Amino acid sequence: MVKKQIPVIVVAGFLGSGKTTLLNHLLHNNNGVRIGVIVNDFGSVNIDSMMVAGQVDSTLSLSNGCLCCAVDVSDMDEMLDKLAHSQSEIDVIVIEASGLAEPRNMIRLVLGSENPRVVYGGLVVVVDGANFRLTRSTHPELDQHVGLADLLVVNKIDCVDSAERDVFTEVIRGLNPRAPIADTTHSRVDPALLFDFAAAPQPLPGQQMSLDELLRDDHHDHIHTHYEAVDFVSDTALDARAVTKFLENQPAGVYRIKGFVNFDIRGYTGKFEVQTVGDHVRITPLRWKAGEPRTTQLVVIGSGMDSAVVRDMLSECIRVEGVELHPDAMLGLHRYTVGA
Structure with a gap:
């Protein structure tokens, strides 16, 4: 790769x-x-x-x-x-x-x-x-x-x-x-x-x-439109079906999403890199480095988006503690996954 x-x-x-x-x-x-x-x-x-x-x-x-x-x-x-x-x-x-x-x-x-x-x-x-x-x-x-x-x-x-x-x-x-x-x-x-x-x-x-x-015109008063960014971190694995729903129904105003997701599903225990721009989604399976914490870290970037709605939708993707998902839960994400 x-x-x-x-x-x-x-x-x-x-x-x-x-x-x-x-x-x-x-x-x-x-x-x-x-x-x-x-x-x-x-x-x-x-x-x-x-x-x-x-x-x-x-x-x-x-x-x-x-x-x-x-x-x-x-x-x-x-x-x-x-x-x-x-x-x-x-x-x-x-x-x-x-x-x-x-x-x-x-x-x-x-x-x-x-x-x-x-x-x-x-x-x-x-x-x-x-x-x-x-x-x-x-x-x-x-x-x-x-x-x-x-x-x-x-x-x-x-x-x-x-x-x-x-x-x-x-x-x-x-x-x-x-x-x-x-x-x-x-x-x-x-x-x-x-x-x-x-x-x-x-x-x-x-x-x-x-x-x-x-x-360089880097004075804040000169740049009329500013971007917004929402950081999301979860030590608990995410629900693959909920993530699919979020990626396919992004809130208005979202332009880019980037980061890494931990699904911790049998057969899918690696790190998954997520990159989106508009409705175009790319997911790349990777490996966790030795000693690396298996934590989901995402950044959602946009303009005019409702940051509270973005946070709520991401929070709804956190898997219920103790619930083990079947590998079929990943099927919705397969169409966006590129080879390692």
Whole structure:
């Protein structure tokens, strides 16, 4: 089994919604995360204040250790292979889809990749809040895109009055009742909602900050949308059927779930790694290390989710003391389990 898998996040949205602004925001607020950027467009796209020609296999190294590539969709899989290989130092790959790209095809491309080092990291659909009605009438396919999204970024929220906001929020919730909705200005989504990163090292006294550090927009007042995280720990094994129900009926606002679960069922006494993004669930059977406590540890990450509901649903997954489950209880999780 490949030890490191790189999440591939697809960012979609119609022209002018704020996709490139979101991408530049992530590049300036990556806190040391090395981002591989794939731009699926046929024109020229301004990334990090540099022009990247829209031709196949055009790769540019950015000053902060990130890479930017511009490709045709037919060469996307080849570029994934170039970014995600055994010696790769990339931590996350972001695909900025053309404004005319069909998100469903982009998702299939990532899910269908034969590269064992990449894993689907979610579909982020950027919606122009200021022009929602117009975009929807001009591009009826927007409804389908919204319905597919794992995360909805409603941008330009500062240009929308509260009444209009209530109207399109109701419409969006009707199209996608579960995905988190992040209301933003200038596409400023907290990167921690999308991917993991280590805290940026603090400069030593008297040390001058680098250009990347000066550009970083990490002041809390500047990031309009914050993420929420719920930590769950249980020393008692979990009920596999209850976990299946939770994963298949996640509360609204949940974007990612990650961690390890102890089921302690005959034939399934190992450690199970759980990784989800939206409705996409991956469970990997592992082994407990010698002396490692057999404890369930999960983190649920989202925006606008009801943390109390999340905690209650997870608490309901704790198995009743003394109850031994039949191995058939794991059947519901088999469809999500990948090989060790």
